[in-house]
Amino acid sequence: MNPVLAVRGLEKRFGAVVAADALSIDIAAGQRVSLIGANGAGKTTFVNMVTGYLKPDRGSIALDGVHIGRRSPRSVARLGISRSFQVPQLFIELTAAENLAVAVSGMHATTLSLHSPAEAPGRRDKAIELLQRFGLANLADRPISELAGGVRKLIDIAMALVRRPKLLLLDEPTSGVSAEEKFATMDRVIHAVAPDAATIVFVEHDMEIVGRYADRVIAFYSGRILADGSPQDVLRDPEVRRYVTGGAR
Amino acid sequence: MVFPVIAVTLFGRVLPTWTLSLATIAASNGLVALGIVVLARTGNVSFGQGLFFAAGGYGVALIANNWGITDAAAQMLIGAACGGLLGLVIGPLIARYSGIFFGMLTLALSMVFYGALVKTTVLGGSDGFNVVRPSLFAISFVDPREADFMLYAVSVVTTGLAGIAATILFRSEFGLASLAVRENNLRVEYLGISANRIITINFVIAAVFAGASGAFALMAQRHIDPQFAYWTTSGEFVFIAVLAGYQSVSAVFVASLALELVRSFSNLYLPNTWQLVLGVFLLAVILFLPRGIGSLWIRQRRKSAGVSAETSAVEEGAPS
Numbered sequence: 108m109n110p111v112l113a114v115r116g117l118e119k120r121f122g123a124v125v126a127a128d129a130l131s132i133d134i135a136a137g138q139r140v141s142l143i144g145a146n147g148a149g150k151t152t153f154v155n156m157v158t159g160y161l162k163p164d165r166g167s168i169a170l171d172g173v174h175i176g177r178r179s180p181r182s183v184a185r186l187g188i189s190r191s192f193q194v195p196q197l198f199i200e201l202t203a204a205e206n207l208a209v210a211v212s213g214m215h216a217t218t219l220s221l222h223s224p225a226e227a228p229g230r231r232d233k234a235i236e237l238l239q240r241f242g243l244a245n246l247a248d249r250p251i252s253e254l255a256g257g258v259r260k261l262i263d264i265a266m267a268l269v270r271r272p273k274l275l276l277l278d279e280p281t282s283g284v285s286a287e288e289k290f291a292t293m294d295r296v297i298h299a300v301a302p303d304a305a306t307i308v309f310v311e312h313d314m315e316i317v318g319r320y321a322d323r324v325i326a327f328y329s330g331r332i333l334a335d336g337s338p339q340d341v342l343r344d345p346e347v348r349r350y351v352t353g354g355a356r
Numbered sequence: 357m358v359f360p361v362i363a364v365t366l367f368g369r370v371l372p373t374w375t376l377s378l379a380t381i382a383a384s385n386g387l388v389a390l391g392i393v394v395l396a397r398t399g400n401v402s403f404g405q406g407l408f409f410a411a412g413g414y415g416v417a418l419i420a421n422n423w424g425i426t427d428a429a430a431q432m433l434i435g436a437a438c439g440g441l442l443g444l445v446i447g448p449l450i451a452r453y454s455g456i457f458f459g460m461l462t463l464a465l466s467m468v469f470y471g472a473l474v475k476t477t478v479l480g481g482s483d484g485f486n487v488v489r490p491s492l493f494a495i496s497f498v499d500p501r502e503a504d505f506m507l508y509a510v511s512v513v514t515t516g517l518a519g520i521a522a523t524i525l526f527r528s529e530f531g532l533a534s535l536a537v538r539e540n541n542l543r544v545e546y547l548g549i550s551a552n553r554i555i556t557i558n559f560v561i562a563a564v565f566a567g568a569s570g571a572f573a574l575m576a577q578r579h580i581d582p583q584f585a586y587w588t589t590s591g592e593f594v595f596i597a598v599l600a601g602y603q604s605v606s607a608v609f610v611a612s613l614a615l616e617l618v619r620s621f622s623n624l625y626l627p628n629t630w631q632l633v634l635g636v637f638l639l640a641v642i643l644f645l646p647r648g649i650g651s652l653w654i655r656q657r658r659k660s661a662g663v664s665a666e667t668s669a670v671e672e673g674a675p676s
Contacts (some may be wrong), residue, residue, distance in 0.1 A: 158546070184548040196543040198536045209536045213547035219554070222524050225532035270548065305474040 109172065111136045111274055111306050117166035119152055119330070126152040128330040134274070140308045141317045141338070143351055144327030150310045151193070153327070154276050158190050159183035170183065184213075193282060193310075195263035197251045203262050204247040207234035210269040210322065223339065237265045240299040252262035256283045257292065264296055267301045275300060277309040281316055289313060293320055314342060314352055326351050365509050375577065376504040379614050383508075383515040384572035386612030389596035390515075390522055391562030397531070398555045398603045399538035400458045404466030405593050407446075408439035408563040410585035411469075412570030414479065417580045420487045428490040428510045433570045439567015440560055447559035451552040452540070466585050473582035484581025487574060511572045513578030518565055519605045525561070526605065534558055566593075601643050601648015611649050 119127040126149045134140055142150045155161040157168055159180040168176040175183050198206050208214065211230045212219055226234075238244045241261045251259060260283065267275060280296055281289045293316055300307060311317050317324055317338060324341040326333040326353065327345035334344045341347055371379065388405050395402055415438030416431045425431065450461055474482045489496075489503060492510065497503035507664060525531050534554055536544050541551035574580050599611035615634075622633035645651055 146617055160542075179545065180542070181545045181548055181550060184546055190546065196540055196546070196657070198539040198543070200539060201535060206536075208529070209533055209544070209549070209554070210547045211550040212533055213544075219530040220528055220532050221530045221557075222528050224527055225529045230529065266543075268549065342591070 110134055111171060112308075113167075113169045114157070115157060115167045115169075117153070117168065118164045119156060119161060120164055121148075124131060125330040125336060127156065127166075130166070130330075130332060132325065132332070132335075133306065134306060135216045136273075137305050138323055139321055140323045140325060141321035142308060142310045142325050142327060143312070143314070143317060143341075143347075144333075145351060148327035148351070149330040150327050151278060152330075153280055154190065157183075157274075158276060160190055184270065188219075188269070188276065189267035189270050189272035189274075191260075191264045191278060191280065193278040195256075195259040197259055197263060197266070199252045200250060201241065202248050202250050203238060203254065204231060204234045206251060206260075207223060207237055207266060207269065210234075212264040214270050227283070231349060237268060237299075238262075240302075241265055256356075257288065260284065261295065261299075262293070265299070268300060271303045272308045275306065279310050279312065281311070281313060287328075289316060290319070295323065298339040358516075358520070359388065359433075360384045361513060361520075362522060364516070365512045373501050373504060376501075376508045378620060379613070380504070380508045380511045380572065380576055382613040382616040383511040383609065384569045384576070385427075385593060385596055385616070386609040387511075387515045387518055387569040388566045388593040389600060389612055390518060390605065390608045391565035393600060393602050393605075393608055394522060394565070395454075395555075395558045395562040396597060397526070397534045397538055398558050399541075399552075400454060400555060400559075401594065401597075402460045402462040402559075402562060403463070403587070403594060404590050405460030405566045406585045406587065406590035407462070407466035407469050408442055408566035409570040409573070409589065409593075409631070410473065410580075410582070410625075411442045412436065412439040412567030413574040413580045413584045414438075414473070414570075415567070416571045416574050417485065417487045421443055421485070424544050426488055426491050427494075428506065428575060431490060431628065432514055432568050435571025435574075436564045436568035439570065440564040441564025442567075443560040447556040447563070451559060453556040453605065456593065458504075462656040463587060464506070466590055467587060470585040473585060480581065482582055484579060484604070485578050489578060490575045507572070507575055514572075515566060515609065518568070519609065519649075523604045530554070530557070595638065599638065599649055601645070601650040601654075603647065603654040604650030607648060607650030607653075614649070 112130045112134040114130055117130040130153065131331050144150050152161060156163050159178050159182065167174055170186055170188060173186060175186060198209065207228050208230045210231045235244055235247055238247055243261060245260060246254060246258065250304055264277060264280060266335050281292055284292045297320060324338045325335045326341055326347045328333045333350060334347050342352060388409055392402055392405060412435030416435045419434055421427050446465065450458060450480060453461055459662045474481060480543050497506050511639055533549055536552045537554050570584060596612045599615060600607040618637050619630065622630035626633055641649065
């Protein structure tokens with residue numbers, strides 16, 4: 108089966124720092140892949156290159172066979188890769204429904220209407236439906252500035268889902284969420300994402316989350332892949348325990 | 357929204373003559389400031405709208421003198437077209453910049469245009485040149501009071517229609533996306549929307565408004581000179597936009613009228629210190645209404661909307 112995402116020989120340097128060192132990764136449709144690694148291991152650089160924010164120095168990235176390594180974030184998004192952010196990137200002064208309405212507008216057209224109301228019934232319904240999936244419909248008309256960090260995180264993910272992406276990249280979906288709420292939050296995310304995103308890649312530091320929700324784990328270290336396989340195998344790998352998890356699990 | 361425009365137009369019939377020209381200038385300046393507000397919703401402020409104001413004025417003046425087109429409505433359209441065409445050339449280039457770089461570039465371009473106008477003798481150099489009194493639908497207005505009212509009516513109707521168009525724009529999906537660009541243009545790109553295109557379209561709209569306003573200023577003065585493109589002219593439009601804030605269309609016209617009134621009366625009663633009065637007025641607005649005059653009624657509207665949202669959230673058992 109052809110991979111949804113095929114990365115070959117990806118390299119990226121920031122001066123003397125090697126953020127990606129000949130990375131080659133295939134991600135098959137339907138996989139739920141977790142990227143782990145210490146700070147500075149190259150996980151977010153990888154996500155930034157796949158989503159078009161950073162251009163690789165060398166190597167290729169293909170989505171369903173289409174090369175995307177030199178494309179802009181906008182073009183990559185239109186081709187079917189969406190992402191959420193470690194720090195939610197929302198429109199703070201707008202309401203939750205308006206944030207999602209902007210995302211819905213982006214899904215439907217390359218040219219936005221100059222007269223059609225921003226929250227026309229179709230757009231508003233889609234926004235509310237997405238908020239409902241995350242259990243947030245009652246906050247639709249609240250400005251983002253009034254919402255808690257955990258709620259913002261969920262809205263950030265909901266916005267990434269609007270395009271029904273082929274590949275959804277989540278950057279630390281449970282960071283900033285309390286230990287008691289992390290599983291509930293992740294359950295909510297997985298449940299909400301399921302109808303729209305077949306393939307999920309998530310960056311995570313919490314090994315309990317990784318062990319429970321990923322069916323494949325890729326461990327990064329200094330821009331290289333240290334281990335790649337099932338959560339059981341990768342999290343038991345001595346190198347991973349030494350450089351990434353620090354003996355966790 | 358059409359009725360207030362008609363009412364204000366007819367109200368001109370009972371206004372004293374001196375207020376007609378003041379209201380015409382206020383409407384005309386308000387139109388440029390409205391363009392600045394349209395653009396400011398993307399997070400970018402133009403300090404050089406005098407460029408399009410002058411382009412509209414000079415375009416209309418040249419066509420009037422060479423081809424004899426003196427109809428006020430046609431001149432307004434020609435001014436808007438001149439401003440818009442220039443905006444179409446500059447907009448895509450300048451949309452790549454943001455913040456202070458955007459503002460300084462617009463200022464620099466307007467000053468380059470000013471310098472070119474001053475040195476162009478065929479356009480009258482620094483003295484400029486005169487144009488004939490405008491007509492309307494083949495009717496010439498010899499009586500100064502009637503001429504002033506005609507200009508007042510055309511400027512109020514045009515500005516009113518521009519205000520209605522801007523209100524529709526602000527409430528549209530494009531208007532919402534413009535606010536999103538203002539807050540986080542990278543996220544807008546990640547949603548598959550071109551932030552540059554949104555800024556460019558808003559820039560062209562602002563240029564069209566400034567061009568039309570330049571035509572009105574020309575019709576009112578029947579003279580044009582490079583001062584139209586000078587930085588103090590642009591600064592005055594920004595002054596109005598700051599007074600108004602970016603949240604309300606009607607606030608722009610209230611701010612423009614307030615500025616004209618403060619200027620006229622302070623000039624009358626404090627002829628040597630009227631600039632000081634203007635400065636204090638702006639300071640007071642910034643201090644007490646940092647989001648502009650429009651926040652007076654927008655805040656009130658949000659408060660009532662917030663109360664109803666809160667009530668329904670409590671009814672639905674929302675987490676606090």
